[in-house]
Amino acid sequence: MLTEVAGVEVRSQTALGSSHAWTLHRGELADGQGFFAKIAPGHSEALDVEATGLHWLGEVPNGVPVPEVLATGAGTLVLEWIPEARPSADAAEELGRRLARTHLAGAESFGAPWPGWLATLPLDNTAGDHWPTWFAEHRLRPYLRRARDAGSLHAQDVATVEKVLGRIEHLAGPAEPPARIHGDLWAGNILWSRSGAVVIDPAAHGGHRESDLAMLHLFGAPHLDRLVHAYTEIAPLAEGWRDRIALHQLHPLLAHVCLFGTSYRAQLLQACTGLGAR
Incomplete structure (x- = not known):
């Protein structure tokens, strides 16, 4: 106490x-x-x-x-302490605009000059300047190895994820500069107050801005369509960004496999299948 x-x-x-x-x-x-x-x-x-x-x-x-x-x-x-209130469409739109400004503030590189953590899992924040390679080597492969070593993923599961990693340059979309991202922006890390939304529990680093949006889509968020529309008024997204949601979700899904075991295995493999890994 x-x-x-x-x-x-x-x-x-x-x-x-x-x-x-x-x-x-x-x-x-x-x-x-x-x-x-x-x-x-x-x-x-x-x-x-x-x-x-x-x-x-x-x-x-x-x-x-x-x-x-x-x-x-x-x-x-x-x-x-943030007193909570019901989420509103207006608050979601304002959060979308504010998130866009935060992303546009940028970062010196992908990664961060501090050690990374996602809950109790270490994050490798080694700096990088090429997002597809950085994402594969510092976000996906470390958790893939951890999940394999814990027995939460089988050899065939690992091979399925590796097929996606082998195509990541093709899947990643247009190059973007490092964005200043929250890093764990699921709906539970948004507090809705009377004065608007407040974000908590970040795994903040220089990353790809689509990663925050993909995390919002992973478990759903109130008035998400309105949030995204307001976001794009400030920072339009590259063509095909919705097709890349599953790629960005691989990191949180692997993290959930590491934290909670096989209950997230099927969702991880489904995302890989959607990205062309069979």
Whole structure:
């Protein structure tokens, strides 16, 4: 339990359960500030990197809204509490426009100058300048090996994914510069508040902007068509981007196989089949 945050006494704190390797808490400080905390003494780096990603995304003028980081360090991440509201079409459109501005702010390279984490899985943020090769070698193959070694994918499954990797130059579409992406933008990482949407839990890095949009499509998001339409008003997408959604979804699907086992195997293989791997 926390006793203070950034020198301010904690007035109250309630446990909200757990997720991955951390416990979750809601509380209030003596000055009335509401807060949300993740506590994981054994995963301090992952929480510190999450804070770094929030700061990096939040640097963009009129970019995606992120919660204020109140404190981080020693296996603890404390954020401002965001009261939630029902998602609206107007809020989704505004998020689409803000996401486009964040992507257009760009990055120095694919990857990042900090170690990467996706939940408790390490991400290889080694810098690269050619997205298809970078995506294959630093996002897909590491998780493919991990899933194989854990027994969650069979040899034939690995071969199926490798067929996609062998065609990645053909599948990747037109070259784009590195975008400033959230990196794990599924619907559960969007909080809908009265003042609009706020994004949380980033695996932020320089990546391909279609990866964030593909993640939004993976499990669905409220008013997604309106969000995408508003996005394209600011940053039009390259022709055929919908055909590439499955390619970008291979990374989160492989991550889910690594985190949760064979329950995501069929969805992974279905995505590969859609990309021409049989």
